[in-house]
Amino acid sequence: MKQIPTREAVGHVLCHDMTQIIPGQYKDARFRKGHVVREEDIPILLSMGKEHLYVWEMVPGMVHENDAAERLCALCRNRGMERSAVKEGKIELTAAMDGLFLVDSARLKAVNTLEDIMIATRHGGTAVRKGDKLAGTRVIPLVIEEEKLRRAEAAASGKPLLELLPWKLKTAAVVATGSEVAQGLVKDAFTPVVEKKLAEFGIQTLERRTPGDGTEAVKDTILDVKRRGVDLILCTGGMSVDPDDNTPGAIRRSGAEITAYGAPVLPGAMFLLGYFGDGTPILGLPGCVMYAQRTIFDLVLPKVAAGVPVTRADLAAMGEGGLCLGCGACTYPNCGFGT
Numbered sequence: 613m614k615q616i617p618t619r620e621a622v623g624h625v626l627c628h629d630m631t632q633i634i635p636g637q638y639k640d641a642r643f644r645k646g647h648v649v650r651e652e653d654i655p656i657l658l659s660m661g662k663e664h665l666y667v668w669e670m671v672p673g674m675v676h677e678n679d680a681a682e683r684l685c686a687l688c689r690n691r692g693m694e695r696s697a698v699k700e701g702k703i704e705l706t707a708a709m710d711g712l713f714l715v716d717s718a719r720l721k722a723v724n725t726l727e728d729i730m731i732a733t734r735h736g737g738t739a740v741r742k743g744d745k746l747a748g749t750r751v752i753p754l755v756i757e758e759e760k761l762r763r764a765e766a767a768a769s770g771k772p773l774l775e776l777l778p779w780k781l782k783t784a785a786v787v788a789t790g791s792e793v794a795q796g797l798v799k800d801a802f803t804p805v806v807e808k809k810l811a812e813f814g815i816q817t818l819e820r821r822t823p824g825d826g827t828e829a830v831k832d833t834i835l836d837v838k839r840r841g842v843d844l845i846l847c848t849g850g851m852s853v854d855p856d857d858n859t860p861g862a863i864r865r866s867g868a869e870i871t872a873y874g875a876p877v878l879p880g881a882m883f884l885l886g887y888f889g890d891g892t893p894i895l896g897l898p899g900c901v902m903y904a905q906r907t908i909f910d911l912v913l914p915k916v917a918a919g920v921p922v923t924r925a926d927l928a929a930m931g932e933g934g935l936c937l938g939c940g941a942c943t944y945p946n947c948g949f950g951t
Contacts, residue, residue, distance in 0.1 A: 613666045613755060618657050621649040627668035628677060628754050629700045632660050641700060645678060666754060674755045677701030683761050684731055684749035687723065687768040692776035693746060702750040707740045707776060710814075712918035714775040722767040728752045729764050733774065735951045739813070739914040740776070747774060780919035781844050784810050785819035785837035787830065789850040789859050794824035802848040802902045809909065810844075813917035818842055825850060830862035834894065838866070844893055844916065851882040851898040859896050860884055868894045872924045876931035877950075880908025885922060893922075905942045908934075911950040 613627045625648055632642035642656065643649075649657075649665070657665070668676075675683075678698045685695055685703040692711060696704040707713070715736030723731055733747040740746065751760075786806055792798045800822065807817045819842060823833040830847065837845055850859035860873055868886035873896070875883045884896030893916050901909045911930060915922050936949045945951075 624667040680751040690772035705746040707744045712777045713740045777918040783842045784844040785842040787847045794822045827858040831865040834866040877908040877934035879904040883908040906944045
């Protein structure tokens, strides 16, 4: 492409969109890529502050920003994602369904390290809803060398950088521990909170049990609901170091392999995560889940609901960003908690 004075542009072809902004009224492309400049366009272009224009010159080995955005979009787009039309050299991806959004961070960084290449995404490992924005792609200049795009494609290693997984788990059992609950001395306020959060991911609570505090009773209840074939088991309460808090021991005796007891997240440090041999997850939820707006449960549940195993390393990585600031008006997930 070449730069020419706007007053000399009649008959030339624009090589990129020209955006006009009228505060409070209009912000969009007034002239699109490919438009042939006419005499009557000149005053409008000058009023937009365009004293000079870039017009298209076909040079071998160079790619226009719109075509480059298409190729970067292809590096990202995966099943369950919808794309926008290319506009001003940019393409956006949105979720076509509810699910767990995943980003291959290492490969994304490798692509973005390249000069003049840009792919921006929301944080991976988070829940998204249909219609949520996922990513945007573009190149920095108006035209880019073909070789740079080839290097980006090589860095992406031939498979999409992004993934969107549907919710997989469908059913759950809640084992509400505590002798005070089992004896009816207090109302179980924990289970309704858990059920509401599960329902957000399409998980139906089929079993609700109150075995008390005894280790054997809790263990037997866990095994009983496990035999009934639920996809997820949650034990509420009894997770601290109090002598009467026996939930961690009961989960161990049930035969589940403990991934971690304790997580670097506040609220939620006394969280427990384990898996049975067939892959069924079991979670020990500390009391903060009942009263705090957002906790470790909110960070782990999206992966669990999508059937993605959560490792000890995953939990360890939550330490940075794992401190909820307890804002008066909670804006989660549009905040720093868990990110």
